[in-house]
Amino acid sequence: GESVGLHLPTLSVQExxxxxxxCAYSNSASDYFIWYKQESGKGPQFxxxxxxxxxxxxxxxVTVLLNKTVKxxxxxxxxxxxxxxxxxxxxxxxxxxxxxxxxxxxxxxxxIP
Amino acid sequence: DSGVTQTPxxxxxxxxxxxxxxxxxxxxxxxxxxxQQSLDQGxxxxxxxxxxxxxxxGNILERFSAQQFPDLHSELNLSSLELGDSALYFCxxxxxxxxxxxxxxxxxxx
Numbered sequence: 770g771e772s773v774g775l776h777l778p779t780l781s782v783q784e785x786x787x788x789x790x791x792c793a794y795s796n797s798a799s800d801y802f803i804w805y806k807q808e809s810g811k812g813p814q815f816x817x818x819x820x821x822x823x824x825x826x827x828x829x830x831v832t833v834l835l836n837k838t839v840k841x842x843x844x845x846x847x848x849x850x851x852x853x854x855x856x857x858x859x860x861x862x863x864x865x866x867x868x869x870x871x872x873x874x875x876x877x878x879x880x881i882p
Numbered sequence: 883d884s885g886v887t888q889t890p891x892x893x894x895x896x897x898x899x900x901x902x903x904x905x906x907x908x909x910x911x912x913x914x915x916x917x918q919q920s921l922d923q924g925x926x927x928x929x930x931x932x933x934x935x936x937x938x939x940g941n942i943l944e945r946f947s948a949q950q951f952p953d954l955h956s957e958l959n960l961s962s963l964e965l966g967d968s969a970l971y972f973c974x975x976x977x978x979x980x981x982x983x984x985x986x987x988x989x990x991x992x
Binding site: 801803805811812813814815818858860862868869870871872873874875 | 884886913915917924925926927930937938940972974976979980981982983984985986
């Protein structure tokens with residue numbers, strides 16, 4: 770069945786360093802993936818997305834890598850800042866035309882000043 | 883600010899009661915999604931509406947129902963509330979594949 774999981778529930782990174790958050794998915798039919806950031810008391814905030822026909826996409830300070838062979842997704846955040854502290858979720862969409870997203874359990878990223 | 887609004891921000895009620903959560907999508911977005919977030923379940927998809935019609939259903943209980951109105955705002959109705967319904971309820975909207983989330987309604991059932 771569908772499942773999206775995260776390798777690590779918590780991650781602490783020194784300010785200024787790069788961070789990598791990982792996510793595994795099980796549905797090979799997934800065609801679209803999103804990373805969300807959720808700060809305490811707020812709704813998930815869209816960070817970056819990637820379609821299954823790509824293996825890398827870059828945004829501002831963020832890069833998403835997709836490895837379809839091992840069904841693995843990662844979010845790289847460069848030069849982390851205190852404001853990056855949050856819970857990060859990956860989500861997958863399993864079928865084109867069905868917009869339902871399945872979310873992973875989340876990774877809490879803490880930036881150490 | 884995502885452009886999605888939800889009211890109320892907080893709701894405290896008793897078991898057995900019924901509540902209505904309201905969501906206004908971003909201007910131009912036709913799809914509205916409802917999610918439940920509790921500590922032990924993460925973000926769970928409940929239901930999606932597209933331009934007034936139900937499009938997809940997730941793990942939504944029979945005690946819960948939703949609708950989307952002609953002006954595209956949506957309401958999620960929760961009835962016969964139980965302690966376990968206490969959670970954050972998020973609405974999201976989209977025009978394309980990415981979904982934009984509102985600030986959520988925190989429901990506490992006592």
